[in-house]
């Protein structure tokens with residue numbers, strides 16, 4: 001199973017980095033697959049630790065892809081690092097081994113500590129739409145404009161019916177970046 005999460009890592013100077021990543025999971029075993037080059041990968045190699053944040057504030061997914069990477073953090077318990085204040089829960093990870101690859105290495109990790117912070121309050125289609133749109137933004141230079149337009153048309157249906165204010169803010173940040181990209185390529 002792949003979970004869309006926010007990974008927080010630190011470098012050797014304890015400077016934090018936040019990035020959305022799809023994490024492969026099977027109970028307490030996780031595989032993080034960063035495309036090179038990646039600050040997350042650099043930090044994983046440097047400190048051998050990471051945090052998976054389970055988070056329904058989709059502004060953080062959208063924010064990280066639109067230049068808004070500064071989100072409130074809390075210190076972790078068992079590893080040197082941080083989790084997101086907005087996380088509903090988090091897993092503190094230790095790297096076990098790395099399968100290197102010139103394009104997308106596999107970083108195998110094990111959870112050494114779990115914490116629950118807030119209750120899960122149900123599924124929301126606008127949150128799903130923002131996450132899908134954030135993935136489109138992360139691939140803007142790889143996908144044809146027509147494909148992006150088609151996917152956005154579909155995502156807009158669920159988004160418009162179900163979004164709250166956080167989802168609208170997150171969506172608007174992504175749409176600004178997509179429109180700027182289209183203006184540049186027009």
Ligand SMILES: Cc1cc2nc3c(=O)[nH]c(=O)nc-3n(C[C@H](O)[C@H](O)[C@H](O)COP(=O)(O)O)c2cc1C
Nearest residue numbers: 004019020021022033034035038039040134135138
């Ligand atoms: C939901 C979601 C899942 C993503 N999953 C991955 C992933 O598994 N690997 C990856 O390299 N980038 C992924 N991305 C894109 C990264 O978040 C983005 O490119 C980021 O800047 C990674 O580089 P960094 O480690 O240097 O921050 C994902 C983006 C989104 C919105």
